[in-house]
Amino acid sequence: MDYGEVRDEVDLVVPVKTLDRAKTRLTSATGGDPVSHAALALALALDTVSAAVATPGVRRVVTITSDPAVAAEMAALGVESLPEPPQPGLNQALEHGARTLRSSRIGALQADLPALRPDELQAALEAARGRRAFVPDRQGTGTTLLLAAPGGELDPRFGVGSAGLHRLSGAVALIGAWPSLRCDVDTEEDLRLALALGLGTRTANALPARTT
Ligand SMILES: Nc1nc2c(ncn2[C@@H]2O[C@H](COP(=O)(O)OP(=O)(O)OP(=O)(O)O)[C@@H](O)[C@H]2O)c(=O)[nH]1
Numbered sequence: 001m002d003y004g005e006v007r008d009e010v011d012l013v014v015p016v017k018t019l020d021r022a023k024t025r026l027t028s029a030t031g032g033d034p035v036s037h038a039a040l041a042l043a044l045a046l047d048t049v050s051a052a053v054a055t056p057g058v059r060r061v062v063t064i065t066s067d068p069a070v071a072a073e074m075a076a077l078g079v080e081s082l083p084e085p086p087q088p089g090l091n092q093a094l095e096h097g098a099r100t101l102r103s104s105r106i107g108a109l110q111a112d113l114p115a116l117r118p119d120e121l122q123a124a125l126e127a128a129r130g131r132r133a134f135v136p137d138r139q140g141t142g143t144t145l146l147l148a149a150p151g152g153e154l155d156p157r158f159g160v161g162s163a164g165l166h167r168l169s170g171a172v173a174l175i176g177a178w179p180s181l182r183c184d185v186d187t188e189e190d191l192r193l194a195l196a197l198g199l200g201t202r203t204a205n206a207l208p209a210r211t212t
């Protein structure tokens with residue numbers, strides 16, 4: 001497919017672990033049932049990706065996953081998936097995705113933003129104004145979005161303390177009134193906060209009744 005050359009637009013890679021390994025800190029939210037847990041992990045990713053696809057300024061969204069169930073569900077949204085590279089790890093998966101896409105502008109979006117609103121993601125993309133930039137999570141320690149400069153490398157440093165590492169690597173911290181973009185869901189407390197912001201429909205449907 002020819003996606004054209006619009007320099008202000010960004011292609012986003014979204015990493016998604018295999019569902020049986022994903023979101024271990026959220027296991028209690030579904031009462032320890034592995035099938036419900038996998039459904040919740042998948043719903044988080046689908047709501048995130050649906051919002052990203054609907055965002056003006058986002059040209060293309062591609063997930064990086066070795067889980068065929070994730071790839072099939074993403075395909076139903078019209079979203080392509082790339083398999084993980086042989087080297088394990090989140091940053092390796094993102095670098096592989098970025099290299100494969102060869103986009104004029106690349107970004108990485110975490111897959112656990114179930115309240116994400118397209119207008120907030122669009123506002124963050126605009127605030128970057130062509131710089132290599134990142135959006136810290138609500139605690140200020142992690143990263144939910146990393147954007148390369150046009151034509152530049154992604155150079156991802158996700159993991160513990162990634163906000164500090166992205167800042168040290170020269171990326172500009174973007175801090176705006178974008179609660180849905182900053183609310184990544186790792187724990188049940190995060191899930192309650194995302195619920196208050198307004199969950200995507202898939203995540204809302206995947207929750208047990210007591211959480212809603
Ligand atoms: N493709 C891919 N995605 C990853 C990998 N590691 C983490 N991710 C994804 O990166 C995002 C951020 O990771 P975390 O917030 O730590 O999520 P998680 O590892 O599923 O959660 P925990 O098990 O609770 O640490 C999530 O969307 C994960 O699915 C990896 O090795 N490969």
Ligand SMILES: C=C(OP(=O)(O)O)C(=O)O
Nearest residue numbers: 142143158159162184186
């Ligand atoms: C991998 C990260 O996510 P989390 O802190 O949610 O594990 C990160 O913020 O770099």
